Amino acid sequence: MRNLETELKSNAYPGRGIVIGTSADGKYAVTAYFIMGRSENSRNRVFVTEGEGIRTQAHDPAKLEDPSLIIYAPVRVRGDYTIVTNGDQTDTIYELMEAGQSFEEALRTREFEPDAPNYTPRISGLMHIDDGEYDISMSILKSDNGDPSSTLRFTYTYEKPVAGKGYFIHTYMGDGNPLPSYEGEPTEVEIAGDIDTFTQMIWNALNEDNKVSLFTRFIDIKTGEYTTRIVNKNE
Numbered sequence: 001m002r003n004l005e006t007e008l009k010s011n012a013y014p015g016r017g018i019v020i021g022t023s024a025d026g027k028y029a030v031t032a033y034f035i036m037g038r039s040e041n042s043r044n045r046v047f048v049t050e051g052e053g054i055r056t057q058a059h060d061p062a063k064l065e066d067p068s069l070i071i072y073a074p075v076r077v078r079g080d081y082t083i084v085t086n087g088d089q090t091d092t093i094y095e096l097m098e099a100g101q102s103f104e105e106a107l108r109t110r111e112f113e114p115d116a117p118n119y120t121p122r123i124s125g126l127m128h129i130d131d132g133e134y135d136i137s138m139s140i141l142k143s144d145n146g147d148p149s150s151t152l153r154f155t156y157t158y159e160k161p162v163a164g165k166g167y168f169i170h171t172y173m174g175d176g177n178p179l180p181s182y183e184g185e186p187t188e189v190e191i192a193g194d195i196d197t198f199t200q201m202i203w204n205a206l207n208e209d210n211k212v213s214l215f216t217r218f219i220d221i222k223t224g225e226y227t228t229r230i231v232n233k234n235e
Contacts, residue, residue, distance in 0.1 A: 004189040008205035013175035016086040021166020021191045028218040036210040041065040046232040047213040052077035059234035085124040111151040117178040119143035166191040199229040
């Protein structure tokens, strides 16, 4: 199990990242989602609340260029399910689960982002809390080492996740041209502290130049009640 703070500090550009796990006391389902940016268009964003979830929004609408891959709802809630993703596949998962399909089936209709030559992976997470039971699913859709003719699909399921442990998946292994896609299973990381400690740790560990916004949520596994924090570099 890795130290999340160390993981973040050691990578100047992990891109977008999802952490899902369980608090150290076992009481809360925990998630974090962050976005980073290198271009002015990517950095010109904030997280805003939308219903029980969040949406990205241009900080300065006059500077917004191409909204297609940067304006979306990263978090939506459907009953006992909380969906967290790095793109508009949040809506795909929500809508197809409404139609009776599974998380994995919904993502079969999608692939990596069409942003050649990076072909940024689509990363997704699903938290299911029902009557005191909690389980996690995570997914990554990526090109085959930069070859857009082949889509690699990986889904990971964690039943009864252990207290104090989380799973971290992000889009890039580091900075580069093209950007190298994430490799391997979601990284096991330690979840420690309350929501404010957790939020501050992640925000402070992200690269100062590249970080844009952070969302965190602690969900009471028994009651389903949740607490949320949002941090935006552009205020």
